[in-house]
Amino acid sequence: MSTDDAPTIDELSNRARAAGDVSAQSDLWRAMFALDEWYFMASGGLPDGGPVVGIVDGVPSLLAFTTAGRARACGLANGKTEEDANQVLSVPREHFLDMCDQLAHQGVERLVVDQGTLGFFAPLDQLRAMHGFINPPTED
Numbered sequence: 001m002s003t004d005d006a007p008t009i010d011e012l013s014n015r016a017r018a019a020g021d022v023s024a025q026s027d028l029w030r031a032m033f034a035l036d037e038w039y040f041m042a043s044g045g046l047p048d049g050g051p052v053v054g055i056v057d058g059v060p061s062l063l064a065f066t067t068a069g070r071a072r073a074c075g076l077a078n079g080k081t082e083e084d085a086n087q088v089l090s091v092p093r094e095h096f097l098d099m100c101d102q103l104a105h106q107g108v109e110r111l112v113v114d115q116g117t118l119g120f121f122a123p124l125d126q127l128r129a130m131h132g133f134i135n136p137p138t139e140d
Helices: 009-019 022-034 068-077 093-105 124-134
Strands: 037-043 053-056 059-065 088-092 110-113 120-123
Touching: 009 022, 009 120, 022 124, 037 068, 037 093, 053 110, 059 068, 068 088, 088 093, 093 124, 110 124, 120 124
Parallel strands: 059 110
Antiparallel strands: 037 059, 037 088, 053 059, 110 120
């Protein structure tokens, strides 16, 4: 988000949780899709590793974070060593949906954002459709 007075992801998440309506959810996901980078705990070490897929509420979930610091903190909270927790993947916005599509085809069912802090989620195989709904293509 580019303006200083724009609500943060945390504020939008709290609003969406309290309101429980489509408008609040759309605002939250619009802000998420506007992030320049998405962050992930690395599995297998860098540079060849991929993002960590965890089991959240019994569901295979891609753990995404709004900041590298939150990814690191989640790693430390879940028993990673300092060195391993510092292994954070950064995925640019333009590659994020392709990565999610690939992981959905491999059986990952959910995207969980800021596990341990916010923890909101969406079905991984619906992210592209959500993106299209929230950010419809413009006609030239």
